[in-house]
Amino acid sequence: MKHNFYMEPLTIRKEALGDIIKDLSNRGYRVIGPTVRGGTIGLDNITAIEDLPVGYGDRQVTGGYSLFKHERPYFFGFSNGPDSLKRFLNPPYQRLFAIKKRAKGFETMIYEYEGSPFAFIGIRACDLRALHILDMVFEKDPFYQAERKEIFIIAVNCIFPSNTCFCPSMNSGPEVKYGFDLLLTEFDEDFLMEVGSKKGLNAIEGVHHKEAAGADIEKKRGLIDSSSKSIKKTLDTEGLPTLLYREFENPWWADIANRDLSCGNCTMVCPTCFCNTSNDTSSLDGKTATRIRCWDSCFSVNFALVHGGNFRPSRRARYRQWMTHKLAYWINQFGVSGCVGCGRCITWCPAGIDITEELMAIRISGKRR
């Protein structure tokens, strides 16, 4: 994807982000950004910069997450929390349509897009890749497309990656290269801001800014390089997808199944996992019903159930389905890996299962056999 910068980089004061947030709200956007919630940094409604987790950092390890305070009041001094854009564009619980029974037949009322687009603040490179992937998955889905079309994105270059991150392996970060309206790189005193679209340009009309100094661009480069170097976790993509197609019967899958709780946390926090189930809920008198689409997970025991049998009764098969879909099938389906290297599935796995290590184990035991 090509770079899409509208003008030379700018410098803005940190507080000016508050003006941009206010301006976006005034233009009718639902502004969503990082905020401290339940001991994590989630994505939620933002009305002012005070809502942002200023000064917070996070520690993420395999199966663990905690917050701490930086000595400096960084605006984006943390890595991704459990939420991603999918929570908004493909919500966990979405009404598709309602029907009302008549004497003969039924009336259908489709839940149309309400017309106030999301503006997302603080989106990382990995999540922009995930957005690009969801765009392909939901290409023909009218509900997703309606929400997606008008969104506004303020991205940030990720300079505080966590221990579970491995975006360089997936070639998806930490540098933001496309898919934003505005892009921020956080310095100690101010933001370097780049404009990626006409919409972005309009949004900073009333915001005080100045042209960035050449040294600032160097500084950005340096921050991204050191961020990249600080990411130690890797996922070896060599030989995918065919590697996993050879390993359906690798005994290591059963080893994983012994540790796996089949809770589906990884699929909930994954920014690209899209599986869902649509069900009808009906009123007690049976006269009205609503079709609701809910997130589901290939770890659900009945996910592949049909009348007469379950295609994936074992945890072994369900974990294999998840990882093989993410790292292999996805490439056949959409031309890219389903993994963006955000590391959420590693942080949020209560059993401490690490996709990068399990793939390595499959690779090594496959070679030995």
Add this chain to the structure above:
Amino acid sequence: MNIAAPFEAVIKRIKKETRDTFTLTLRVKDRAIRKEYGFTPGQFNMLYVPGIGEAAISICSATWREDIRHTIRVAGDVTTAISNLKGGDVIGVRGPFGRGWPMEMLKGNDLMIMAGGLGIAPFRSLLRQILREKEEGARYFLLYGAKTPKDIIYRNEFPRYGEVFEVLLTVDKADPEEYWKGDMGVVTNLLKKINIIPEKTIAFICGPEIMMQSSIKELINMGLSEDSIYISMERHMNCGMGVCGHCMFGPKFICKDGPVFSYTDIIEFLGEREI
């Protein structure tokens, strides 16, 4: 038209086929949708009973007919609810979905249809099509296996198919109370009774997965090439448009890449445990 929402269709006729199957004839209510609606043999619809849910059912009517037919086996909640409907009742329909039989392959080839049980249903529109426009000089075979003679679906239609097809029927076991002069045993046994020209035969198969696997094996033994075999697969369908993930079979979404696949497209995955 939003393909995520159903349109209304009136049940014109219900025909009992066997002890657990029946055929619905549906008339789409909205005139514009009725005119616009078109499908390829082998595609399916999602049938909807308001407040109960949906089931994926293959379309079995002739493509040129305005009314849509579905042969349904009573299995889960939705099909049970459908079986309780009466003529004149209204049902919801979404579709058509998926890819049907590769009709372009019929040109210049002989066709071998192998069906097991309800697997005959996705062939009915194809059978009608071939009765109408058969290829000059082509040979057509229809091999069908059912549990018992009483479980043979479309039984009264076979004489008509027999005018164009070499029809061979077999049952797992013959009812003691019924006179049965046909074969007994698995459908692949019927292959021994016919002579085919493997280089110019294409095979379309639909039935239980194990039946399709053994049929493929037999056909390849007889000299058919892997790329001349097509099968119709079944998995749990929920959305019908490849966004829910339920029907994934290896990297394929059965609902949008299938249900009909060339054997070569799924050869790596067919027969894998719990795929």
